[in-house]
Amino acid sequence: MHIKQVVLESLEIGNGVAELERSVLSSFFFESITWKKLRKDKIDFILGPKGSGKSALYYYLLDHEAELHSEGSFIVSSENTSGESVFSALTDEAGFEEADLIRIWKLYFLTLILDTCKKNGITSKVSQQTEELLKQEGIYENGWSISQLFANISNYIRSRLYFDAADGELEIDPSTGLPKKIKAKLTFGSPTTTQQKQGIISIDALLQAYNNLLVENNRKVWILLDRLDAIFPNDRKKEKSALRSLVRVYAATRNLPAIRLKIFMRNDLWSSITKEDGFREASHLAPVTARLDWDKSTLGEMLLKRFLLSVEFRKYFRKDESFIKSNSNDKHNFLYSLFPDNMNLYGNKPQKSFDWLVMYTQDGLGVSAPRDLIELVNSAIEYEITRLEKGDTPYKQRNLIFNHEGLISGGGVLSKTKMEQTIFAEFPECRRYIEAFIDSSGRNFDDDKLASVWGVDRDQADRMASYLCEIGVLKKSSAKSGATNYLIPVLYTNYLGINPSRKSKVG
Incomplete structure (x- = not known):
């Protein structure tokens, strides 16, 4: 067998699909400027076409969970990393309007934050009472998967499409202003004076309370959102509504510094929610948005790094792994050869x-x-x-x-x-x-x-x-x-x- 055949057979450069490359992602991953900004919490929206590396960034971030945890940030995936999408619970027949989808997103994020804080021992009277409330509403139980949580939340909102809040008896805790005894006390708007007296509390108030709790403990929760093309895949209009509602929720939570939404979205999906009738929220997102653009130089670096993982390749060409950090002209000339x-x-x-x-x-x-x-x-x-x-x-x-x-x-x-x-x-x-x-x-x-x-x-x-x-x-x-x-x-x-x-x- 000729040595060139040995070299070629030794090349395992992956398939470019992050889900399938996850076990070797640390070897293949190209640490771009976008990654560095994301890692430092400088950007929240990562946009790019299919195959541009959004999911690779997503999985690489998950792989740094322990490291970020030590720095005070909890990394939470809002989506299954394999198998059926969490978002499949949003059926085409559900009849959700954009306002309903905003409620679903907010309640889902609140539940993920509650679950994360509970698992990490960050509790307070507010968190205990919120957990009791969500359990009584049938939204949350210890040990439920994120698929179960999202499905229950979407069903909960579907059953209340024409109701903003439910009634019930209460006893107010004067130290927190929250109910001690709770019977269906959630509202998705600002509670009226009468509702406040009845102990009804808004989702926004609970998100603010959890933000305060995290700040007090010098912690943050990063909620990662990927595979967004799984939302209403057969209905472009509903897909657009779901994504617009997500961006609106992001805009509404930007003033909560301990709650960080990291959104990985295809360019064409982003365009679909901004191009037709304008989207005021989008104009404020430029500082926290990065677009994954690959030029000839970065594509060459990416490919060369994958070639250099092969021992036979390095031996034949007399290169070592440190060559990837060498002079750009040397790398350029070698790749082209x-x-x-x-x-x-x-x-x-x-x-x-x-x-x-x-x-x-x-x-x-x-x-x-x-x-x-x-x-x-x-x-x-x-x-x-x-x-x-x-x-x-x-x-x-x-x-x-x-x-x-x-x-x-x-x-x-x-x-x-x-x-x-x-x-x-x-x-x-x-x-x-x-x-x-x-x-x-x-x-x-x-x-x-x-x-x-x-x-x-x-x-x-x-x-x-x-x-x-x-x-x-x-x-x-x-x-x-x-x-x-x-x-x-x-x-x-x-x-x-x-x-x-x-x-x-x-x-």
């Missing part, structure tokens, strides 16, 4: 092949997701191993382990996977419009050509084209005449039967 020198895209000037990889994986929004790059390179690794197993000659250049055929083959695999498992799975309403491009004579379209391809009028074509631009399947550009042109990104051309590249002679 692993790939062929020239690859073409649609007759443009030849590209260095790593540049080609970055360009190939870009969608119409100009985003190259780490997951897509990893998938393409994994496919290229398999191609090269198969080629050598068949007895083909290794490439003459010492460092060269990839060739253009394998990269193009990997691009084809990625194109199919991305279209079928991401675009069609998440935007099924677009499928017939996208498949109309199959075997197209080109990848450039103006408004009239799109209307003809789709068999719709120009206004309908404009709306669908704009939507496809928003999800990255098309890219908008302006022609010299002032007309609007649309371009299919190279990423999707292979699936659609459009030749994405010309062969280049290397090796």
Whole structure:
């Protein structure tokens, strides 16, 4: 077996899906500036496209739970890290309005905070009375899973869709102002004077009380929210309402310094809740928001770090793990030496092949997701191993382990996977419009050509084209005449039967 085959077979660069990589995430993880800000509690919203590393940040934060605990911060996942989503309890038939969803979020967060404080021995009269209240309402019991808690809370709110508070007898504790004997005393608004006399207390007051308790104990609770695309996955309107309500709850709790919501959200979901009728809360979130953007340099660092995990790779190339911290030019030159020198895209000037990889994986929004790059390179690794197993000659250049055929083959695999498992799975309403491009004579379209391809009028074509631009399947550009042109990104051309590249002679 040739040494290059040994090296290729030793490469285990992951699959880019954080849930599946969690056991080796500490080895693969690239500690970006976004991670450092998140770790230092400088940001609360992490936005990025699918495959950009949001879940990796989420899991890496969970892996630092003990470390953060020692610093006074309790890390709480609001979602199951595997299996069915907690949010599946929000059924399409529930009939929730945005106000109801705000109540669900607030009550869920209150319950998670109560449970966390109880487990860590942070108690007071207020916390004991809150626990008694939630138990009497059937919302909380010791040992319940977060799925049980969320399901009970959503059922509780569903059963009270037309009621703000329930009545009951009470005895007020003069030291806290809270009821001693409680019978259904929750309200989701500001209690009236009469309600206050009856001992009815608001969720906001309880959240404030827990914030004060945590501050007194020099503690914080970080509540992490991921997998938000599992909320009403079959109903975009309800999904938007659920996410808007979550952001409104975040805005309402920003004045509670000990309660920290950390929200990991896809770019397209964020756009869906802000673009149409404005969203006042969004304008105040810029200082606490980070967008996961990967450029050629950071993608190269990420890939090289994964290559260097292989002992055989390091031995053959005479590198050690510390090389990842070396001069950026040295790393750049070494990474590029692993790939062929020239690859073409649609007759443009030849590209260095790593540049080609970055360009190939870009969608119409100009985003190259780490997951897509990893998938393409994994496919290229398999191609090269198969080629050598068949007895083909290794490439003459010492460092060269990839060739253009394998990269193009990997691009084809990625194109199919991305279209079928991401675009069609998440935007099924677009499928017939996208498949109309199959075997197209080109990848450039103006408004009239799109209307003809789709068999719709120009206004309908404009709306669908704009939507496809928003999800990255098309890219908008302006022609010299002032007309609007649309371009299919190279990423999707292979699936659609459009030749994405010309062969280049290397090796």
